[in-house]
Amino acid sequence: MAVPLMDPRAQYEPYVGELEQIAADVIRSGQFILGPHVKAFEAEAAAYLGVKHAIGVANGTDAITIALRALGVQPGDEVICPAYTFFATPETISSVGAVPVFADVDPDTNNLDVESVRARITGKTKAIVLVHLFGQVADMPALLALAAEHDLKVIEDSAQAWGAEQDGTKAGAFGDASTFSFFPTKNLPAFGDGGLIATNSDEVNELVRMLRFHGSKDKKVFELVGYNSRLDDLQAAILRRNLQEVDGWNAHRRQVAAWYEEAGLGDLVELPPVGEGNVPIWHLYVVRTDHREALVEACRERGVGATVYYGEPHHTQPVYDSLGYAPGDLPVTERLCATGVALPMFATMTRDQVTEVVEAVRAGVPAGVR
Ligand SMILES: Cc1ncc(COP(=O)(O)O)c(C=O)c1O
Numbered sequence: 001m002a003v004p005l006m007d008p009r010a011q012y013e014p015y016v017g018e019l020e021q022i023a024a025d026v027i028r029s030g031q032f033i034l035g036p037h038v039k040a041f042e043a044e045a046a047a048y049l050g051v052k053h054a055i056g057v058a059n060g061t062d063a064i065t066i067a068l069r070a071l072g073v074q075p076g077d078e079v080i081c082p083a084y085t086f087f088a089t090p091e092t093i094s095s096v097g098a099v100p101v102f103a104d105v106d107p108d109t110n111n112l113d114v115e116s117v118r119a120r121i122t123g124k125t126k127a128i129v130l131v132h133l134f135g136q137v138a139d140m141p142a143l144l145a146l147a148a149e150h151d152l153k154v155i156e157d158s159a160q161a162w163g164a165e166q167d168g169t170k171a172g173a174f175g176d177a178s179t180f181s182f183f184p185t186k187n188l189p190a191f192g193d194g195g196l197i198a199t200n201s202d203e204v205n206e207l208v209r210m211l212r213f214h215g216s217k218d219k220k221v222f223e224l225v226g227y228n229s230r231l232d233d234l235q236a237a238i239l240r241r242n243l244q245e246v247d248g249w250n251a252h253r254r255q256v257a258a259w260y261e262e263a264g265l266g267d268l269v270e271l272p273p274v275g276e277g278n279v280p281i282w283h284l285y286v287v288r289t290d291h292r293e294a295l296v297e298a299c300r301e302r303g304v305g306a307t308v309y310y311g312e313p314h315h316t317q318p319v320y321d322s323l324g325y326a327p328g329d330l331p332v333t334e335r336l337c338a339t340g341v342a343l344p345m346f347a348t349m350t351r352d353q354v355t356e357v358v359e360a361v362r363a364g365v366p367a368g369v370r
Helices: 008-029 036-049 060-070 088-095 114-119 140-149 202-211 233-243 246-262 292-301 318-323 331-339 351-364
Strands: 053-057 078-082 099-103 125-131 153-157 177-181 195-199 285-288 340-343
Touching: 008 233, 036 053, 036 195, 036 233, 053 060, 053 202, 060 088, 060 125, 060 153, 060 177, 060 195, 060 202, 078 088, 088 099, 088 125, 099 114, 099 318, 114 140, 125 140, 140 153, 195 202, 246 285, 246 351, 292 340, 292 351, 331 340
Parallel strands: 078 099, 078 125, 125 153, 153 177
Antiparallel strands: 053 195, 177 195, 285 340
């Protein structure tokens, strides 16, 4: 039995006819940009996350760029972020002219290690962009306390964490601003690109709304150099419908993680740990093994999707040669990049598929080897 790494289409199959009708209604409405569905989705998203404002933008990358700008990050400022993440995290910091400063991560959550962040704070540090990687919330009490101590802005890159919680608060509701992606493989998917910025600040809300619209409130007076970065009504309409399903999908992902444990996956590889107070949504289910090549090969032979995410950390990517990092600078990040491998995880995965994956892993990494 082949088991894909993810299967986004299967999750909306039961109501695909309804989605076709939703799309047809938007087409007939003739309202495509900043129309009624965007407004409604922004209100529903803000209520879901427990924040005052949510603003739709074109994608999760623009969301970080615009959030950095709205929080006053200027060329030459330093912004601390992880090197174990998708490239968009440091890329956006560079694209606004700031300097990404890479801190190491905590192996218990895959997310920023507060002591490593502390060690990198200088007089030029303006903000922290933390990531809730793979759908698990970073250590927010410690990171928020450190940011408050040094008067730093906090952006939560929550692209992989729609619905994840820590001690009852949703990912995206902690920082000065947070950002989301609705790329079709994300756990709250659009049918194309889409993104969102959330904030409790009226001032940030106003700036973000201007920045996504060429720096203008009315397309007549231009107060800032901004962007053309809007969520469109077709995507917003689809997202409103998918939002009704996402808690069920997330719960099923947690069930799949429990099945992996029950099936003995932990005897073969190191399972992803869950930090204290965290309810993850398992955007990706990344296990760790020193025998990654053998595992991937055994999975490939059996048609099981097993893929390495972020095999190369960003501090040693060629684009950042000029920043002067060397291998060994971020030991935990480098170990996780060298040993992590994502196994199939999706909202319609069955227990039989879990068994199949575990058998494929066992063929590559027999018990006792790990
Ligand atoms: C952690 C992280 N940040 C940012 C992004 C960028 O989102 P998008 O692809 O919507 O621009 C992604 C998704 O690809 C991501 O995983």
